[in-house]
Amino acid sequence: MxxxxxxxxxxxxxxxxxxxxxxxxxxxxxxxxxxxxxxxxxxxxxxxxxxxxxxxxxxxxxxxxxxxxxxxxxxxxxxxxxxxxxxxxxxxxxxxxxxxxxxxxxxxxxxxxxxxxxxxxxxxxxxxxxxxxxxxxxxxxxxxxxxxxxxxxxxxxxxxxxxxxxxxxxxxxxxxxxxxxxxxxxxxxxxxxxxxYLADTQPARRVNALQAYKLRKVTDAMSAHLGAEFNLAKLAGLAELSEYHFSRMFKRATGLSPSQYFIRLRMIRARQLLLETPRSIIDVGLEIGYSSPSHFSQVFRREVGVTPSEFRRA
The missing domain is CATH 2.60.120.810 (Jelly Rolls)
Structure with a gap:
């Protein structure tokens, strides 16, 4: 059962x-x-x-x-x-x-x-x-x-x-x-x-949510360019939408804005590098687009809950 x-x-x-x-x-x-x-x-x-x-x-x-x-x-x-x-x-x-x-x-x-x-x-x-x-x-x-x-x-x-x-x-x-x-x-x-395997209750249609294939195309592009600056216009172009409609539809599909999702992907990569490589925290920050170590530490702490050095020690 x-x-x-x-x-x-x-x-x-x-x-x-x-x-x-x-x-x-x-x-x-x-x-x-x-x-x-x-x-x-x-x-x-x-x-x-x-x-x-x-x-x-x-x-x-x-x-x-x-x-x-x-x-x-x-x-x-x-x-x-x-x-x-x-x-x-x-x-x-x-x-x-x-x-x-x-x-x-x-x-x-x-x-x-x-x-x-x-x-x-x-x-x-x-x-x-x-x-x-x-x-x-x-x-x-x-x-x-x-x-x-x-x-x-x-x-x-x-x-x-x-x-x-x-x-x-x-x-x-x-x-x-x-x-x-x-x-x-x-x-x-x-x-x-x-x-x-249909559920007993069906939800209302999620209007204006970004289609799965477009979402995959956009998130793949984000993952491939974590070290570059966030570029909303380029991502919207990949989805063939205006920046306004792309942002709204992306959030409906993921629960996060495009910029928040991009930061989340950066933090996933940072955690991986901190755990699996001996690279310095400065180098890790540079690879994912943070030229300022203090800014990288600030964002990492906000997203993960601890600083990069604390995360690596733990």
Whole structure:
């Protein structure tokens, strides 16, 4: 029986502002080892990530994602606990073949304890909103609004497991993966999700939110130029919108203004450099665009809660 998570945070911490990210960015927030695959052609609306996880005792904050997230346990077993911010922990015992479905608009906390070994392996699959919307229109009618999928933890569904394994084999195992075959699998999975995992209540349409493919294009550009000055006009141009409409639609999609999101990406990179390299704090600040060490320290403390030197010592 699926252990269903609440899809809204009744107790949202003031210290953790709302954040929604694209699927590709999730590896920046998870402590597990991301398995690097050979370069593959980009397939629109399909993102796959493979992780190897060890036990995580201290809770981690998992951001909400723009696209529905499916997680399939590939190997190993673990006790996975989740909670909305300020809520009670809810546990699920999972092993190979179990899946999670997340479609929440809010961040939540997780921790897990592996069983019978040091690690367990999972596959993340993000289906682009156009795939879900296409399935919704076909099954529910052309005038159907955007659908809300359930949040499910530690359930079993042979169809989901089979299709996700097929996608992994095609996109990771094949030397020359077929975009047509992969997209067909993803479309079949989207239809199954709309048929089987619709939430009881559907939200009102989110008007004027930036489309997922445009959001991905903009956030990729931000990540590639963290050392450059923030340029709203350039980002709006990538989205083919005026600066005013781009800013409003970006915030509706992520909960943050473009400049706030850019700073958040800079701080993610700074934390990585401080933890994984011996580079000086001045060099780290310079790489992400802060020529003044005091300004870098001020922004880092505001966003992270401690100074760069304190973060590195901790």
């Amino acid at each position: 699926a252990n269903t998570r609440r899809t809204s945070l009744e107790h949202k911490s003031a210290s953790c502002p709302r954040l929604r990210i694209t699927g590709e960015s999730m590896r920046e927030y998870l402590p597990g080892e991301s398995q690097v695959s050979p370069p593959r052609p980009e397939i629109k609306d399909i993102v796959i990530q493979l992780f190897t996880h060890r036990s995580v005792i201290e809770p981690i904050l998992v951001p909400a994602v723009v696209e529905p997230l499916l997680v399939l346990v590939l190997a190993g077993a673990a006790r996975v606990e989740e909670r909305v911010l300020g809520g009670e922990w809810e546990a699920a015992e999972v092993s190979a073949g179990d899946f999670f479905l997340t479609n929440t608009d809010e961040p939540y906390e997780m921790r897990w304890q592996t069983h019978g070994g040091d690690t367990f392996e999972v596959m993340h699959l993000y289906l682009g909103l156009p795939l879900i919307e296409q399935a919704s229109r076909e099954l529910l009618g052309e005038h159907a609004g955007p659908v809300r999928l359930c949040d499910v933890s530690g359930a079993r569904d042979g169809h989901i497991a089979f299709v996700m394994e097929q996608l992994r084999t095609e996109l990771v195992g094949e030397r020359s993966p077929s975009c047509l075959f992969a997209r067909s699998l993803a479309q079949a999975l989207a239809v199954h999700l709309v048929r089987s």
